[in-house]
Amino acid sequence: MAKINVTMTVNGEEVSGLAEPRTLLVHFIRETLNLTGTHIGCETSHCGACTIDLDGVSVKSCTRFAVQAEGAQIRTIEGMAEANGTLHQLQESFRQMHGLQCGYCTPGMILRAWRLLQENPHPSEDDIRQGIAGNLCRCTGYQNIVKAIQHAAATLNGETIAEAAQ
Amino acid sequence: MNDMTPTREAREARLEGMGCKRKRVEDVRFTQGRGTYVDDIKLPAMLYGDMVRSSYAHARIRKIDTSKAEKVPGVVAVITAETLKTVNLAWMPTLAGDVQMVLADGKVLFQNQEIAFVVATSLQAAADGVELVEADYEELPVIVDPFKAMAADAPVLREDLAGKTEGAHGKRDHHNHIFKWQVGDKSLTDEAFNRAEVKIDELLSYHRTHPSPLETCQCLASFDKIKGELTLWGTFQAPHVIRTVVSLISKLPEHKIHVIAPDVGGGFGNKVGAYAGYVCAVVASIVTGRPVKWVEDRMENLSTTSFARDYHMRTEIAATRDGKVTGLRVHILADHGAFDACADPSKWPAGFSNIITGSYDFPVAHLCVDGVYTNKAPGGVAYRCSFRVTEAAYAIERGMDILAQKLGMDPAELRLKNFIRREQFPYQSALGWEYDSGDYATALNKAMAAVDYAGLRAEQKTRREAFKRGETRSIMGIGVCFFTEIVGAGPSKNCDILGLAMFDSCEIRIHPTGSAIARVGTKSTGQGHETTWAQIIASEIGIAASDIMVEEGNTDTAPYGLGTYGSRSTPVAGAAIAMAARKIRAKAQMIAAWLLEVHEDDLTFDIDRFQVKGVPERFKTMTDIAWVAYHAPPPGMEPGLEAVSYYDPPNMTYPFGAYICVMDIDVDTGVAKTRRFYALDDCGTRINPMIIEGQVHGGLTEAFAISMGQEIRYDDMGNVMGASFMDFFLPTAVETPHWETGHTVTPSPHHPIGAKGVGESPNVGGVPAFSNAVNDAFSFLGSTHIQMPHDAWRLWKAAEKLGVTG
Ligand code: FES
Ligand code: FES
Numbered sequence: 001m002a003k004i005n006v007t008m009t010v011n012g013e014e015v016s017g018l019a020e021p022r023t024l025l026v027h028f029i030r031e032t033l034n035l036t037g038t039h040i041g042c043e044t045s046h047c048g049a050c051t052i053d054l055d056g057v058s059v060k061s062c063t064r065f066a067v068q069a070e071g072a073q074i075r076t077i078e079g080m081a082e083a084n085g086t087l088h089q090l091q092e093s094f095r096q097m098h099g100l101q102c103g104y105c106t107p108g109m110i111l112r113a114w115r116l117l118q119e120n121p122h123p124s125e126d127d128i129r130q131g132i133a134g135n136l137c138r139c140t141g142y143q144n145i146v147k148a149i150q151h152a153a154a155t156l157n158g159e160t161i162a163e164a165a166q
Numbered sequence: 167m168n169d170m171t172p173t174r175e176a177r178e179a180r181l182e183g184m185g186c187k188r189k190r191v192e193d194v195r196f197t198q199g200r201g202t203y204v205d206d207i208k209l210p211a212m213l214y215g216d217m218v219r220s221s222y223a224h225a226r227i228r229k230i231d232t233s234k235a236e237k238v239p240g241v242v243a244v245i246t247a248e249t250l251k252t253v254n255l256a257w258m259p260t261l262a263g264d265v266q267m268v269l270a271d272g273k274v275l276f277q278n279q280e281i282a283f284v285v286a287t288s289l290q291a292a293a294d295g296v297e298l299v300e301a302d303y304e305e306l307p308v309i310v311d312p313f314k315a316m317a318a319d320a321p322v323l324r325e326d327l328a329g330k331t332e333g334a335h336g337k338r339d340h341h342n343h344i345f346k347w348q349v350g351d352k353s354l355t356d357e358a359f360n361r362a363e364v365k366i367d368e369l370l371s372y373h374r375t376h377p378s379p380l381e382t383c384q385c386l387a388s389f390d391k392i393k394g395e396l397t398l399w400g401t402f403q404a405p406h407v408i409r410t411v412v413s414l415i416s417k418l419p420e421h422k423i424h425v426i427a428p429d430v431g432g433g434f435g436n437k438v439g440a441y442a443g444y445v446c447a448v449v450a451s452i453v454t455g456r457p458v459k460w461v462e463d464r465m466e467n468l469s470t471t472s473f474a475r476d477y478h479m480r481t482e483i484a485a486t487r488d489g490k491v492t493g494l495r496v497h498i499l500a501d502h503g504a505f506d507a508c509a510d511p512s513k514w515p516a517g518f519s520n521i522i523t524g525s526y527d528f529p530v531a532h533l534c535v536d537g538v539y540t541n542k543a544p545g546g547v548a549y550r551c552s553f554r555v556t557e558a559a560y561a562i563e564r565g566m567d568i569l570a571q572k573l574g575m576d577p578a579e580l581r582l583k584n585f586i587r588r589e590q591f592p593y594q595s596a597l598g599w600e601y602d603s604g605d606y607a608t609a610l611n612k613a614m615a616a617v618d619y620a621g622l623r624a625e626q627k628t629r630r631e632a633f634k635r636g637e638t639r640s641i642m643g644i645g646v647c648f649f650t651e652i653v654g655a656g657p658s659k660n661c662d663i664l665g666l667a668m669f670d671s672c673e674i675r676i677h678p679t680g681s682a683i684a685r686v687g688t689k690s691t692g693q694g695h696e697t698t699w700a701q702i703i704a705s706e707i708g709i710a711a712s713d714i715m716v717e718e719g720n721t722d723t724a725p726y727g728l729g730t731y732g733s734r735s736t737p738v739a740g741a742a743i744a745m746a747a748r749k750i751r752a753k754a755q756m757i758a759a760w761l762l763e764v765h766e767d768d769l770t771f772d773i774d775r776f777q778v779k780g781v782p783e784r785f786k787t788m789t790d791i792a793w794v795a796y797h798a799p800p801p802g803m804e805p806g807l808e809a810v811s812y813y814d815p816p817n818m819t820y821p822f823g824a825y826i827c828v829m830d831i832d833v834d835t836g837v838a839k840t841r842r843f844y845a846l847d848d849c850g851t852r853i854n855p856m857i858i859e860g861q862v863h864g865g866l867t868e869a870f871a872i873s874m875g876q877e878i879r880y881d882d883m884g885n886v887m888g889a890s891f892m893d894f895f896l897p898t899a900v901e902t903p904h905w906e907t908g909h910t911v912t913p914s915p916h917h918p919i920g921a922k923g924v925g926e927s928p929n930v931g932g933v934p935a936f937s938n939a940v941n942d943a944f945s946f947l948g949s950t951h952i953q954m955p956h957d958a959w960r961l962w963k964a965a966e967k968l969g970v971t972g
Contacts, residue, residue, distance in 0.1 A: 001290070020290055027289065036206035037199015039431070041380045042464040046891030049380055077199030091197035095189055098860045102692030103196025104380040104431030110197065129899040136891070138380045138432045139692045141867035142899040144860060 008072045010035070011079025019066035025059075026050040028066035029076060037077035037107045041136065048135030051108035052076050058115045060134070077107035080114070090114055090152045099148030101139035109135050113149045123153060177773045182712065183705030184919065187856035190697040191712075192429075192690075201429040204384045204399050209457040212386070213242055215447050216292035217466065218282040218299040220274035223310070223541040223884020224323070225303040227270055227281070234298040235284055240291025242454055244299060245283040245446055247271040249453070255445055257326075258415050261438075261663060262515065263334025264344070264506035265326070266544060268442045273306070275323055275504035276543050277886050278469040283446035285458055308541045308884040312478060312501035315342040315538040323504065323539045334506075335515040335537075344506050344537035345515045350597050355532035358493030362484030366568045371953050372557050372933075374476040374501070374542070374878045377549040378896065379691070381431025382467040387447040388457035395422045396451070400444060402427040402719075403437040403689055404729025407663055409721045411440050414664075416448060427719035433691030434868070435547040438509040438731045441471050469889035472509070473542070473878055474549030476501040477519075477557040481565045489575050491584050494531040494596070496522055496561060500546070502537050508546035509731070510553045511661040511668060517553025518652045518818075520597035524562035525606050525650045525822060526584040531596040541884040550868050550929040552653045552732040559649045563934030564941070564951065567646070571945050576623070577646045577938070578614060582607055585648075592915075599652060601820045602914050605848070609910050610648055613824035613846040616908055619644075622828060630946050639834050639972065641947075645827035645939025649931035653923045654737025654819040663728060669814045670739035671725035672746040674703060676807040678796035680789030681713040684746075687727010688739040689719045693861065693925055695735065698853045699743055702919060706747035707754065708774030708788045725810055733821070733923035736853070737914070742813035744918040749809035753795070758786040760800040819914045819922035823847040825935040831943050834972045836962030838874065838940060840903035845931065848910045850922035861925045863905050869932020871897050873940075875957035895957070944968065 007016035010033060017032040029038050029052070041047035043062045050061040053075040080088040090110050093099070100106040109132060116123060116131040123131065128149045129142070137145060147161075154161040172180070182188045195201050232244040247269040250256040257265045270281045284295035307321040314320060322328070322341045331338055335345035359365060385400035396418055402408045405427040413420040430437065447460040462471060477498055484493035500516060502508060510517045516535035523531050548554065566584075570577040585606040586593045593601040614620075622644050629642045658667035671687040686699055695718055700711040718724055727739060751771065758776035759766040762784055769776040777785035795807035828842040845862055852858055875895035879887040888894050913920025933954075940956045941949065947968045952960070965971045 022290065030205075031208075031289075034208075035199075036203075037201075039203070039381070040205065041382075041431075042891050044464065044890055044892065047380060047464075047896075081198055087197065094197050095193040098190070098856050100190075100193060100196055101694065101860060101864060102380070102430065102432040103192065103201050104203065104692075106196050107199040133898040133900045136380065136896050136898060138378065138434070138868070138896070139864045140860060141863035141865075141905060142902050143863045143905055146899065 004067055006066050006070050008069050008074055010074045011076060021065065021067055023066045024062050025064040025066045025069050026061040029061060035076050035078050039104055039107060041104065048108045048112065049105055051111045051135060053111050053115055058112050075111065077110060080110060089155050093152035093155065094148045097144050097148035097151050099140065099145040105135060105137040109137065109145060113152070117153055117156065121153060121157060125150070174773060181704040181708065181710050181774060183701050184851065184853050186701060186854065188697055188701055188711060188854055190694045192694060192696050203381055203429050203431055204386055204401055205461050207386055207399055207428065209388055212457040212459055213285045213287060213454060214289045214292045215283050215285050215450055215458050215460040216296045217280050217443060218284065218296050219278040220270060220281055221277065222274060222303050222305055223277045224275060224306040224308045226273045226306060228302040228304055230282060231300040232282060234300070235295040238291060238295045238298060240287040241284060241295040242287065243285045243450060244295065245269065245285070245450055250449060253449060255415060255449060258440065258445060260505055260507040262506040262508040262510060263512065266505035266507055268445045276541050277884050278466065280442040283450060285450045285454060310540055310542060310880040310882060310884050312499050312538050312540055315540055316340045323541065342539045344502055344539060347516045347535045348533065349520045350532035351530055352532045354530045355493050355495050358530050359482065359484045359495060362492060363487045364485045364573060365482060366565065366572055367482045368565065368568055368951050370479045370481050370561050370564050370951065372475045372477045372479065372560050373954055374473050375549065375872050375876050376468050376473050376878050376894070377434035377436035377547065378468060378894065379432025379434055379436050382462040382464060383437060383441055383443065383471050384461040385444050385447050386457060386459045387451040389451040391455050395424065396448065397424040397426065398448065399426045399428060401430050401437045403433045403691055403731050405689055405719055405721050406687060406726045407666065407729055408440060410664065410666065412448065425721040427689045430689065430691040433730070434550045435474060435509065435731055436472050437691065438547060438729070439472055439507060464891060465889050468878065468894055469886045470543050472545035472547040473503065474547050475557060479557065479561040481561045483565050483569050485569055489573050489580050489583050491526055491528055494523055494528045496533045498535040500535055500537040501540050501542065502546050503540055503542040503544040505544035506537060507544035509548065511655055511663055513660060514553060517548065517555065519554040519558045521555055521599060521650065521652045522558035522562050523595050523597055524559065525586060525648050527586045527590065528596045533597060542880060548732055550865055551926045552651060552655065555651055556930045556933055559930045560934050560937070563647045563649065564937060567938045567941060568950060571950065578610065578619060581646065581648050582610060600817060601650065602817055602916055603912050604650065604820060604822055605910065605912050606648060606822060609822065609846055609848055610824040612908065612910060613826055613844055617826050617828070617842060617844050619826065640830050640832050641943045643829045643831065643939040643943025645829065645935045645937065645942055647825045647931050647935035647938060649934065650820055650822045651927055651930050652818045652820055653733035653926065654815055655732050655734050656818055657816060658814045666728065667814065668728045669812050670727040670742050671810065671812045672739060672742040673725045673810040674746045674750055674808060676750060676792045678793055680709060680792040682709055683715045683717060684743065685717045685724040686739050686743060687725050688730040688735040691730060693735065694857045698857060701853055702740060702743045703747045706744055707751050733926045736921045736923045737819040737917060738813060738815055740921050741815060741918045742811045745813055746809045746811035749811065750807055753807060754788060754791045756803065757791045757794050757800060761786050761794060816916050819850065819917060821847065821849045821922040821924060821927050823927050823931045825931045827935040827939040829939040829943060831940065831961060833965040833970050836958035836965060838956060838961060842906070843903050844906045844908065845928060846908040846910065847924055847927050848912050849924035849927065850911065850913045850917065851920035852909070852911065853921060858924050859907055862907050862928045865926060865928025866905050866932045867897060867902050869929045870903060870936060871895055873933045873936035873954050873956060875955045877955050
């Protein structure tokens with residue numbers, strides 16, 4: 001099948017590559033751009049492991065074709081930490097609050113949580129639970145993911161919050 | 167650092183040893199998307215494999231035409247059973263002593279069975295090839311109901327077994343029969359039932375489901391023709407076992423096989439077995455001379471690799487009128503699908519289902535399990551539980567509730583009355599286990615106090631009256647579960663996999679500057695071994711956990727181990743780690759004695775140092791000792807400071823717990839809402855409370871899913887229903903209840919650090935707690951037992967049957 005050149009900005013850098021019209025964006029990100037932090041758990045838009053940020057919204061990157069992302073502004077997990085290696089508060093909070101186990105859902109969760117906090121810097125527990133309902137986790141039971149997002153929100157807002165575990 | 171300055175507390179804290187809520191080292195890479203999962207690995211000239219699968223559940227294959235697929239640009243090869251026969255790999259042995267087709271050989275026995283393997287230069291080309299492989303089928307009659315499998319006129323599923331009246335586990339009674347496994351004293355048990363004042367008899371079905379980790383099963387095989395070596399990366403919970411299996415079936419010498427399990431995105435039992443995709447990728451790499459990657463998609467995962475449960479348990483309990491149990495009699499019909507691909511220790515065709523007497527002092531019991539073939543996917547894995555333990559716990563815990571209902575007794579009171587008492591441990595169960603330790607009454611009382619159990623029952627009483635008066639449409643259930651697990655397989659005297667004794671292992675090397683590397687035979691799939699294993703070593707030898715690197719999953723470097731499943735990592739490998747550390751400590755003590763010019767017996771170990779008894783200012787730290795071990799060891803002593811331990815556990819461990827679930831169910835919609843869930847776990851010594859709590863949350867969420875809706879269902883034609891995340895219930899953050907946790911600590915007396923394992927307890931205890939809550943809610947309406955899963959539709963149907971819907 002003929003390939004088309006696609007150009008997009010990923011984590012602040014303009015990148016381009018060839019993709020068949022049917023190539024999913026997630027495959028383009030992983031296989032062509034070699035950004036393997038974006039994971040695949042279903043390819044049917046259910047699990048959210050492939051969540052990225054695209055033009056200001058959370059997008060399951062298995063739900064788009066690469067060619068649809070022409071000209072898009074994309075952020076993946078690889079673009080969350082600062083250039084000097086300092087982790088984003090969400091990354092730090094996921095670790096602090098034990099918000100991950102196998103780590104497979106984590107990049108998608110963090111990207112989703114990041115957008116959620118952009119839209120709502122003071123989310124309630126229910127806001128968070130509703131807000132991450134498109135992202136499945138098989139390991140954590142979500143409770144510590146919720147805590148991690150609360151912890152990140154509080155820290156970013158200059159508040160303090162209790163630690164995970166009894 | 168001046169070691170004189172810090173206080174004992176500071177030295178202890180610096181170690182981050184056992185009991186510390188140490189933050190996980192794994193998270194640094196995982197939170198940045200820098201984990202390395204199998205699908206993240208790419209090799210030059212790598213090919214992609216994709217599977218052609220059967221549309222039918224039972225059919226003869228007249229012909230497979232691969233010619234069109236082979237012409238697709240990018241397709242390099244199409245492998246069928248005929249190809250595999252040339253290397254004698256059309257069939258492979260299963261862990262349960264059966265054989266299994268790798269690619270369909272003459273017929274298919276379940277829907278989505280593997281038929282051909284297309285290898286291409288891209289994912290897309292492979293998918294195009296799959297579309298064009300044509301199979302010509304002749305449909306055959308299908309059996310999906312295990313109760314029909316043993317009918318005299320049932321169609322023959324396994325023609326390859328024709329005439330074989332002996333299976334791997336004794337006599338086969340019927341052409342679709344796999345095994346009969348019995349334990350306990352039948353005549354004494356029958357006698358107890360003949361004399362019984364009260365009896366219950368209920369068929370308790372535990373439906374078919376699937377572990378479904380977020381990362382599916384996958385592998386990357388790379389065969390180097392020049393060296394004759396195979397490197398196989400894969401999502402393996404037991405990499406060493408995979409290496410041995412690959413060697414046995416491929417005839418490649420084991421030292422030329424390098425199996426590597428990199429980061430694994432969850433396992434839950436799904437990643438123990440050996441699957442057709444692995445064999446095909448290996449053969450394809452040998453045939454093409456190029457690396458071949460195989461990545462299962464979600465539908466393939468749910469419908470082919472390793473289902474769990476499908477146990478149908480006729481459960482009978484005999485008791486006295488005042489509620490003392492006098493006998494347990496259970497018959498289980500076990501549906502194993504088309505091939506017996508259970509991942510149980512070899513001698514245990516029904517796993518450790520004989521833990522079915524649970525936490526109760528049954529004087530006599532008898533258990534009989536019949537395994538049968540059906541036209542469903544093969545397997546029978548332990549989905550986040552020790553082998554068949556969740557099934558057993560479900561039967562006994564539902565059974566006890568049904569008995570309580572019949573006796574008109576409170577279910578918690580009935581349990582307290584029948585518990586194995588603390589002073590009875592070590593306890594010999596009627597079905598042959600020696601329970602190592604327990605303090606059940608304390609745990610249950612603590613859980614009841616935590617939720618104000620009496621208050622809940624009082625509220626339920628009021629609510630029931632209000633319901634009867636028509637003032638509410640909501641019913642309230644209180645589910646009590648007290649489970650005893652059996653984990654840590656296991657002692658070589660009764661546990662092996664393919665003849666390999668189920669020990670585990672650890673190798674620790676202390677470096678000259680006092681940091682260390684530890685390699686372990688297990689494989690974390692999210693449990694955080696890199697964090698917790700270092701904590702054990704830190705406490706045992708006094709090197710800070712942050713100075714210890716833990717490595718697992720590479721069979722070239724790690725000592726041989728049986729892997730991670732059945733909550734065996736802490737009971738078995740955790741012990742090996744402690745024992746290896748103690749060997750190092752023993753040598754360190756000799757060095758310290760020599761340095762301090764005292765007798766070894768004059769030294770005590772204190773957190774991170776050996777000090778002269780009574781003279782704490784005379785000491786040598788582990789860092790000092792490590793340097794000496796490499797620089798100038800005592801005369802006559804070998805240099806270096808390292809140790810290996812292979813640990814064969816003397817017994818299993820028996821974690822237990824008390825779970826209480828409070829639920830409200832709307833009878834008009836069947837919607838159940840978990841109001842409260844309290845889980846008290848006793849896993850013995852606690853290595854990292856933060857990780858334990860995380861494990862409990864995760865396991866409870868899986869238990870919630872299984873009991874409340876997660877199911878792999880088939881229609882009469884053997885079509886698998888709902889093998890996608892559209893239909894297969896995985897709870898999101900919205901449905902998942904809030905979890906409350908608690909604990910007691912009853913250390914295992916035979917384990918070096920007293921730890922018992924915890925990862926699976928919440929699944930084992932959670933399922934009956936949910937189901938008991940549902941059934942308790944309906945009990946006052948005259949219901950005895952409602953089968954799982956308890957989704958809204960089925961609960962509404964149950965309410966309708968009881969005549970209480972609006
Ligand atoms: S892989 Fe995209 S939603 Fe699951
Ligand atoms: S941490 Fe494993 S799926 Fe979320």
